[in-house]
Amino acid sequence: MATTADLKKIILEFAESYKKSKFYFNDMVHEVQKTVPDAKQRDIKKASTELVNEGVLIFFSTGSTTMYGLKGRGITNDE
Amino acid sequence: MPVGPVEQKKLNYQELRIYSDAELHNYTEEELKSFKVKHATPICDDYEKGPWPSFISDAKRAALHRHKLPKEKLMLSPDVIDDFLGQLELSYKEGEGHWKHGGIVGVFGYGGGVIGRYSDLQQEFPGIAHFHTVRVNQPGSKFYDTDFLRTICDLWEFRGSGLMNLHGSTGDLVLLGTTTDQLEPIFYELTHSMEQDLGGSGSNLRSPSCCIGRARCEWACYDTQDLCYQLTMNYQDELHRPAFPYKFKFKFDGCPTGCVASIARSDMSYIGTWRDNIRIDQKAVLAYVNNEIPRNGGALTGRDWGKFDIQKEIINLCPTECMFFDGKTLSINDKECNRCMHCIHAMPRALRPGVDTGLSVLFGAKAPILEGAQMATLTVPFMKIESPYDNVKELVEKVWEYWMEEGKNRERLGEMIQRIGIPTFIEAIGIRAIPQIVKEPRSNPYIFWKEEEVPGGWSRTIEEYRSRHKR
Known part of the structure; x- marks a missing residue:
């Protein structure tokens, strides 16, 4: 059973290496589940929310859809 | 855990107000007639000529009002509405929009409720370089008092453009146009002074929305406001922290009249219904027939609508032809009723929904x-409900569990159901197929039975079949 800290580490590695600077929640879940097959979506959400609250991840919203991104990668500043 | 009845905070506008009466009424109709916004807007002006x-x-009025407010009581440029109209004019002229859509703006801890908007002509229209939208979760059935509305108008004039849209199609109060640095102060004022939360946007549960329900309507088959409130409070995480493939909407109609049109506007639509019979007051039916009670609660009066004709206006218009009137008694074959509500709308004192109520x-x-x-698509024809709505x-x-697992990115629940088929969907959520779910009987000749669905099962195997039928 992976801890939140483990999940955060996997999410961060994914966010740093993903081909695009923004990604959907589902992309993140599938990536985490490759490493931790029994990871629940709710636990992944908790881990990603912590990363958002720590200012490591950011939400990117068009109004209709929301994506996640790593702060500092791609467009991450208010423009 | 159910959330008990919470008394809504009574706001006192006099304590929260930002502007004086003189500042709120700071221009005359004469001034408005001669007022011109900063940019020439001939096409926009044309829109004022219609009926x-x-x-x-409204925008010009707000622009004039804004120009005359003291500068220290405006956190945004006084020209914001002028620039808004200037860019709109240009868009009409060119046939092209100039809004940049989306961004990273939001308030701390929330992944929804704020939608980033930027102008792509920031030099020409600096007042709207940042023009973010804030969605505010509307109260149940949109009950407001004037203290609430005045307080939020003052707040938005002070920290935003003053332009609002009441209400957006999701139901929220939509506050149009502010800058990034104003978002946290606005959120603080909304939550701390007004006890008001932001609504949903992005890949979130959107602000649940309900009809007026039992607050004023005798047809409400369940307490729409309570269910809406309980689900809003229960699913706060889903409302504010996006993790769905796309948007998801709940809407609550108290009866099949569908005043919030949940059947057309929500991924999960709750419509009040009954499973016993329509209640009939035969004396009142005769009173309608004899034109002693006006039909449709008096809505069809004042013009030459003619006398009420029950055969023509009710019996012949019943979509399932399940009604019969012999001149004295009205009878309904309730098993055939498809809840169109027409007869109940027309003769509300004679016909009422049944008493064994719940929702579809x-x-x-x-x-x-x-x-x-x-x-x-009707999936659960009847469900009895009561708080805490477990x-x-x-x-x-x-x-949600199934859609989050199976839904593709940016795929609405309805699109997923269309892709995988309703049998797969209902199986996944543990519902048995029943006749009410079938839209067109016999339009698909292929029925695939599973072994467990056939009494006694079967023993044949595909190998045995292939031994006799080569590919």
Whole structure:
């Protein structure tokens, strides 16, 4: 059973290496589940929310859809 | 845990107000006639000439009012509405929009409620370089008092453009146009002074919305406001922290009249219904027939509508032809009734919904982005409900779990159901297929039985079949 800290580490590695600077929640879940097959979506959400609250991840919203991104990668500043 | 009745905070506008009466009424109609916004807007001006109220006229009024407010009581440029109209004019002229859509703006801890908007002509229109939208979760059935409305108008004039849209199609109060640095102060004022939360946007549960329900309507088959409130409070995480493939909407209609049109506007539509019979007061039926009671609660009066004709206006218009009137007694074959509500609307004192009430659940309505607009599909014909609505929450969570697993990015629930088929969907959420779910009987000749569905099962195997039927 992976801890939140483990999940955060996997999410961060994914966010740093993903081909695009923004990604959907589902992309993140599938990536985490490759490493931790029994990871629940709710636990992944908790881990990603912590990363958002720590200012490591950011939400990117068009109004209709929301994506996640790593702060500092791609467009991450208010423009 | 059910959330007990919470007394809504009574706001006192006199304590919260930002502007004096003189500042709020700071221009005359004469001044308005001669007022010109900063940019020439001939096309916009044309929209004021039609018979209907014009948002251009409203915007000009707000622009003049803004110009005359003291500068220290405006956190945004006084020209914000002028620039808004200037860019709109240019868009009409060029046939092209100039809004940049989306961004990273938001308030701390929330992934929804704020939608980033920027102008792509920031030099020409600096007042709207940042023009973010804030969605505010509307109260149940949109009950407000004037203290609330005045307080929020003052707040928005002070920290935003003053332009509002009451209400957006999701139901929220939509506050149009502010800058990034104002978002946290606005959120603080909304939550701390007004006890008001932001609504949903992005890949979130959107602000649940309900009809007026039992607050004023005798046809409400369940307490729409309570269910809406309980689910809003129960699913705060889903409302504010996006983790769905796309948007998800709940809407609650107290009866099949559908005043919030949940059947067309929500991924999960709750429509009040009854499973016994329509209550008939035969004396009142005769009173309608004899024109002693005006039909439709008096709505069809004042013009030459003629006398009420029950055969022509009720019996012949029943979509399932399940009504009969012999001149004295009205009878209804309730098993055939499809809840169109026409007869109940026309003769409200004679006909009323039954007493064994609950709700129907429908899934999958959406607007026409992909594959055209889609109405929701009846999936649970009847469900008895009462607080704390555990059976409703259980169903919601099953649907979400499956959709989050199977739904593609940016795929609405209705699109997923269309892709995988309704049998797969209902099996996933643990519902048995019943005749009410079938839209067109016999239109699909292929029925695939599973072994467990056939009494006694079967023993043949595909190998045995292939031994006799080569590919």
